[in-house]
Amino acid sequence: MSEEPRTLKSVFQAAERKRLALEGTYEANSPTYRDDLAEALELYQECIQIINKISLFSPNESLEDIATSDLPYLLVNYRIAELVQKVSTQSPLERKTVLNKARDAYERFLHILDSYSILSESDSKLFARYTEDPAAFSTISTPDPAARRNAKIANFKTEKELKSKLEYMRHSPRYLEEGGDEEAVRELYLTNIAFCTHMAFQGLEGINREMEILAQAPIPLMPQASTVEDDERRRREASGNDGYSERLDPPLSSLLSSGNGPLLTKEGKPLRPFTLTSNRQELQRGVFRPGHNLPTMSIDEYLEEERRRGNIIEGGGEASGRQPEPDEDNIEKADAETMKAREWDEFKEANPRGSGNTLNRG
16 A cells, blocks of 8 residues: 655654754764754755745735745745755865855745845845855945944844744744734744744844865865775776786785786786795795894994995094003104104294283283
């Protein structure tokens, strides 16, 4: 038995319950949050399909032609825009795609309100300014810092007043959606639409500011989610059928798989690493040796070899102050030392201590 199609009211109520549950959740990175967010977006998309199927809204109608119970469905595109921006992304390019989807949903929401003349005079001017240049849109058009500050304060006050009004109306028995006064309920819906319109323009401005930041982000050279297997597959595809690759070290899997195969191809091309040995005994001795290279000489042998090559500088320290004992049998060296000492004594007699200091004399 096939499942009966759900009504627009049931789907919209299910979407609203999901949205309200997400607003009270702060674990945006949890899998449960992502699943609930995707389910809420699917429900709102289903609402869009039902609305288009039954032609609920028509550009030939006016606000008075819309039933009070159908007014909340005008907010479906606005809810989609708000939820889409909460989708987690891994790169600036993915974030730009999400922001463009949110912008499209905001535009559909404002277009349908404009077609029914629901926008206020100030909102109509903002929407006309947005349609002229969407990428440069801002709710504050003046470059004067003082005027921008006053405009931001005015926007904040408007948002606060609309929130306070909605909070009061939702807690008043007169505005109850079930069993309340129809005119009061209609006023509640229209006030909620006015608040969402105000937030939609704020959201469009925020999207433009974020787009400016993302435009300065560096473009990644390779996809963020690529794995080692993906890289290896791309290398194989780029190498063609001849098996040529610029990679010096082949993957470990290929080495292990080809360990028992032939050593060379028919053309003489090596298929796997191999070691040339002089005889069988040398190969047998290398079976149980460690994987690293063992030392071939001791430290003393190494230092002796470096000293022989002249790479060690000797002298300095205490050894430099030691005078070698004179060789009494070497008469020529003894005479040279005697003449050197005699010349030094004659120099000291001719130049007494302090004789060269002429600046400090009185």
